[in-house]
Amino acid sequence: MWSRVVEVMLGVWLALSPFIFRHPGSEQGLWLNDLLCALAVITAATLSFWRPTGYAHLLQLVIAVWLIGFGYFAAPHPTPAALQNNIIVGLMLLMFGIIPNDASHPPEAWRGDRMPETDNDNRATLNSNA
Amino acid sequence: MPSPQAVTDADLNVVAPPWDYNPSAWSQRIPVCILAGIATVLAAYMAAYQWGLVETVWDPVFGTTDDVLDSKVAKKMHAWFRIPDAAFGAFAYLGDAVFGLAGSTRRWQYRPWLVILFGIDVIPLGIVSAILVVLQGTVVGDWCLLCLITAVISLVLIVFAYDEVWSCLKYLHRVWQRTRSWRILWKTFCGLPTPEAAEVALEFASNRA
Numbered sequence: 001m002w003s004r005v006v007e008v009m010l011g012v013w014l015a016l017s018p019f020i021f022r023h024p025g026s027e028q029g030l031w032l033n034d035l036l037c038a039l040a041v042i043t044a045a046t047l048s049f050w051r052p053t054g055y056a057h058l059l060q061l062v063i064a065v066w067l068i069g070f071g072y073f074a075a076p077h078p079t080p081a082a083l084q085n086n087i088i089v090g091l092m093l094l095m096f097g098i099i100p101n102d103a104s105h106p107p108e109a110w111r112g113d114r115m116p117e118t119d120n121d122n123r124a125t126l127n128s129n130a
Numbered sequence: 131m132p133s134p135q136a137v138t139d140a141d142l143n144v145v146a147p148p149w150d151y152n153p154s155a156w157s158q159r160i161p162v163c164i165l166a167g168i169a170t171v172l173a174a175y176m177a178a179y180q181w182g183l184v185e186t187v188w189d190p191v192f193g194t195t196d197d198v199l200d201s202k203v204a205k206k207m208h209a210w211f212r213i214p215d216a217a218f219g220a221f222a223y224l225g226d227a228v229f230g231l232a233g234s235t236r237r238w239q240y241r242p243w244l245v246i247l248f249g250i251d252v253i254p255l256g257i258v259s260a261i262l263v264v265l266q267g268t269v270v271g272d273w274c275l276l277c278l279i280t281a282v283i284s285l286v287l288i289v290f291a292y293d294e295v296w297s298c299l300k301y302l303h304r305v306w307q308r309t310r311s312w313r314i315l316w317k318t319f320c321g322l323p324t325p326e327a328a329e330v331a332l333e334f335a336s337n338r339a
Contacts, residue, residue, distance in 0.1 A: 003232070019253055072212055079212040081181075091221050095228055098247075103232040106142070106240040107321045 003099035004045045010096070012039035014089050021082035030082065033070060037063055037086075038109045041093065048101055060097025105122055142236040144335040146297040153294035154237050154245075159230050162252075162290045166226035169283040172276050174221035180204065180214035191275045192311035198266055219259070219280065226249045226287060238298040239331045241321045249295035252287050259284035304330045 015038035023030040040063050046054035071083040079087070090118030100107065143152050157264070179187045180199055187199065198204070199216070207215040229248035233241050258280040266273055305318045309326050318327040 023254075077209045077212060084213050088217065090222070092224075095221075095225050099228065099232045100241075104234060106234045106236065109323050110240050110321070 001049065001101055003096045003103065004048050004057060004101065006096050006116055007045035007057065007093065010036045010089055010092055011045065014038040014041060014085075017085050017089075018082060023078075023080075023082055025027055031076075034082075034086070037067055054101055057097055057099075059099065060093045064093035064097060066090070067093065142234055144236060146238050146335060147300065151292055152235060152262055153297045154233070154235050158290070158294065162287055163227045163230040165283050165287055166230065167225045167289070169223040169287075170220050170227065172280050173216050176276055177214045177217035177220055180208070180216050184257065187274075187276065189275045192273045198270055198273040198277060201270040201272075203262075203265055203269060215262075222251060222255045223280070223283075226255070226291075230291075238294055238301060239327075239335070242298050242302055242319050243321060245294055245298040246319075249291065249298075252291040253295070256284035256288040261338045294307060301331065301334050304334055 002065065014034055018031050018034045041060060044056045044059040044063070047053040067086045071086035073089065075083055105111070134297055143155060145151060146153055175184070176187060176199060178184045186194070186196070204215055207218075211218050226248070229244060232243045238245055263278060263281040266277065302315065302318060306315050306328050308330050309315070311326075314324050314326055317324055
């Protein structure tokens with residue numbers, strides 16, 4: 001679940017970033033975009049801890065694509081710092097969002113009772129060869 | 131003898147051909163993560179310069195790296211990516227470390243998609259790094275010590291990482307040869323078990339294939 005923890009931290013950073021980089025005074029939409037995306041990132045990461053919504057972290061990929069696209073197309077080069085920050089956070093979310101929960105262990109489908117027949121039958125052989 | 135329900139370390143830590151060791155073992159992957167971590171820090175430092183957050187970049191050999199980091203090539207890439215090229219490099223190295231850390235010690239079988247993603251990050255990145263170094267010498271006509279160090283790390287990473295990717299591709303190829311089914315190949319790639327893939331993996335891991 002380390003990946004989900006990193007996502008929460010990225011979400012917190014995204015929420016803080018408009019206060020650090022500042023948007024031009026009239027651009028309320030940019031503030032709203034940062035804060036709503038931050039809320040969505042933290043929510044998706046937190047929901048992943050609850051079994052029925054365990055795959056919620058994949059929503060990070062959607063948010064990530066939005067952030068990258070927004071940062072890229074909202075202003076021409078040179079992109080303001082706040083929008084470059086959106087691109088960076090988006091890239092990081094793309095990377096961490098795809099990491100499964102409990103990534104250090106085999107996927108659930110491959111574990112124990114749900115193991116396909118053949119593998120169970122030959123498990124002893126496998127161990128002796130390993 | 132472990133119960134069939136439990137996946138023990140012995141189950142996970144198996145030799146994968148063509149090697150006589152487990153290419154997904156932590157001892158194989160941790161060095162990749164550490165090296166990639168170092169390269170991430172170096173690239174982030176150079177990105178900080180390109181962002182104007184630090185005044186100069188430390189370079190005891192070539193004196194100044196400004197000519198490289200402020201070069202036309204770097205400026206052009208900044209315009210394309212919207213972020214400095216060093217920041218993009220830092221992101222790619224961080225990816226090497228993150229994709230190196232994720233997954234069990236038998237991930238060549240259980241999560242091929244992750245191993246392939248890791249390979250896509252490590253191998254083309256190393257090549258891009260090498261190309262950028264050649265560009266330094268030929269187009270920019272100047273050198274930058276930290277850029278050279280990160281480029282060397284990229285190439286070392288390829289050497290460290292290709293064995294696991296190779297085993298994984300070999301396993302997927304076996305599954306394809308056995309089943310000739312796109313559906314099973316796709317499921318195997320995504321890490322979903324099928325009796326056929328389990329059988330292939332078993333033979334593969336015990337060198338009986």
